[in-house]
Amino acid sequence: MKIPFINRITGIFGVEDSVLHGQFSEIVICNATKEICLRCDHNTDELLLSSGSKKKRHKLVRILSGSFRVEWIWTMTNQQGYCDGFRIQLGVKQQSHVFEFISIGSCIDIYKALKSPNKTVHRTIHSAALSAESKLD
Numbered sequence: 482m483k484i485p486f487i488n489r490i491t492g493i494f495g496v497e498d499s500v501l502h503g504q505f506s507e508i509v510i511c512n513a514t515k516e517i518c519l520r521c522d523h524n525t526d527e528l529l530l531s532s533g534s535k536k537k538r539h540k541l542v543r544i545l546s547g548s549f550r551v552e553w554i555w556t557m558t559n560q561q562g563y564c565d566g567f568r569i570q571l572g573v574k575q576q577s578h579v580f581e582f583i584s585i586g587s588c589i590d591i592y593k594a595l596k597s598p599n600k601t602v603h604r605t606i607h608s609a610a611l612s613a614e615s616k617l618d
Contacts, residue, residue, distance in 0.1 A: 484554050485517055485532035490571065491548060493580065494541035495591070504588035505542070510569065511535050519567055521584040527563050528584040530556075544591060545580070549573050557581075568594075 489512050496507035508519040516536065520529045549571035557566025565584040570577055579594035 484530070484556060485515075487512060487515060487517060487532075487554075488551050489549065490551060492546040493544040494538075495544055495589075496538070497540070497542060498588055501588055504586075505591070506588060508544075508567075508582050508589055508591070509538065509541065519582050519584075519589060521587050521589055523587050525563060526565060526584050526587065528556075528565050528567055528582065528589070530567065545571075545578075547573065549578070552577060557583075 487510070490510055491512050492510075494509045494511070495505040496509065498504045498506035506521065510517040510519075512535075514535055515532065516534070517530065517532045520531075521527075522529050550573070551569065552572045553568075553570040555568040556564055557568060558564050559566070567582045568579065570579045572578075577596075579596075581592040581594055583590045583592065
């Protein structure tokens with residue numbers, strides 16, 4: 482799956498599946514002139530990615546809208562070698578939002594990833610020495 486270049490987006494929208502109501506058959510990530518489409522391959526459950534000019538569409542379900550810079554995009558491959566995931570990190574002001582799109586059961590599930598604070602203290606010999614010196618003062 483080749484990732485197209487896009488540095489800003491204005492929205493993420495879902496296309497509801499015509500058979501499996503409440504599920505998405507397609508995800509559309511767009512900016513003013515361009516769009517990235519994610520679809521599920523019904524034979525392999527892999528995620529198919531295409532990009533091109535923005536198209537006029539009807540009955541889209543808004544997942545996210547606004548002006549966001551694209552910080553990172555990843556494709557994800559499962560343990561069986563199938564490319565069935567797409568992850569995008571979006572920034573607005575000083576915040577980041579991460580969304581994952583996973584192809585499963587011939588539809589696309591959407592997840593919003595949350596950052597967990599790292600409470601582990603990494604101590605090196607140098608930082609331990611500095612810590613010991615500060616206790617002497």
